[in-house]
Amino acid sequence: MSEATAGGQADGGADAGAAGDRGGGWGGEGRRVRVVLVDDHRMFRAGVQAEIGRTDETGVEVVGEAGDVDQAMTVIQATRPEVVLLDVHLPGGGGVEVLRRSAPLMTDPEAPVRFLALSVSDAAEDVIGVIRGGARGYVTKTITGTDLVGAIFRVSDGDAVFSPRLAGFVLDAFASTDAPPVDEDMDRLTQREREVLRLIARGYAYKEVAKQLFISVKTVESHVSAVLRKLQLSNRHELTRWATARRLV
Template sequence: MGETLRVVLVDDHSIFRSGLRADLDPSVEIVGEAADVAGAVSVIAELQPDVVLLDVHLPGAADAGIPDASGGEAVLRRSSLLAPRTRFLALSVSDAAEDVVRVIRAGARGYITKGSSGEEVSRAVHAVAGGDAVFSPRLAGFVLDAFGAVAGETATASDELDRLSAREQEVMRLIARGYAYKEVAAELFISTKTVETHVSAVLRKLQLSSRYELTAWASERRLL
């Protein structure tokens, strides 16, 4: 299947991880594994893999400060800036439209079910690494339906973003991805107090009441 890809496998069932690892093509090298949100974020940041095979439902989202998200969403939000060149492929037993749409909006490049063969998963990993979007056939319709009005949503999001300064937009995206105030401050080299001031301004300008509403707002507009 071409070049060897470095892959991190994230799933809370060790038996599934072992079985999948044995079935994958030799060109897919599992360089790390994790079973929960915190472990996944840590190993992804450390190893900077080409692709992450990510279970949608993982324990630890609440501990990561994102209680309203699935575990897979939480990993995506926390890892997007820590590993900017890494691509994410969701792998789940669920084929529910809500699960598919939420992880794609959070940043996954594809979504396939755990009924896929090792060869199918391997091909999907290579496709995602190459920049393609990959979905199990029955899931593609959900994605088309969910993003059919992207042009209109993009225009609306652009108008709303015009209310924010460039720095406020930077803070908004990090907060919406689940970063704590101290983490935002470290990322942008500003004080925690300044972050708090920017967040207050963002919420006021967008007429939102909490960081969780901000995350939902940004996710709906594909700004994460």
């Protein structure tokens, strides 16, 4: 069966702010928001749906889900939800590609589809990339269920939702007229390798990285080996110094 189906958390309060009244949903009496979940980890999608998809309590109705870019477009076009929870790193081109293909839906004057990025990454380039692509907000996967529901309702209303740290990235990026410098070394790395690089450089053990990214320890080891090879580094200590010099930690 295809992962695409129709029908069917330490930022905490800093990510979304007050969630609002619980009676009849976070958005008020009888309010409902239709949501599509886009993430390449099936177990994560199931956990989010279990947390926020209790429609009578939360006011959120999960109407579809997908695990890659093509699946996402099929489900979004079929269901036309108010909000799409979008992971940044997806097979088929990533969240930015979903946003690019969804441009006509986002600008529909009568029923716009709005996007809220939900990612493990808190890297500035990831945040800025999806915001430039048209997402209305960006929260990390450490957000609580209550605050995520609040963020969904706020994005549905047209508000922008960020944690203070991530909002700073966006403000800095849009306040500057200078294009970001090209980093040829970073360009050699895949998106997943960059995620692993940042966590390793912050001192995470391989098991902790695996848990954060929902991958196996063996996969983490493979990514670290690839990063060291591509950057011509010998060990994680050199990797940490390299990442610190580029302010990636």
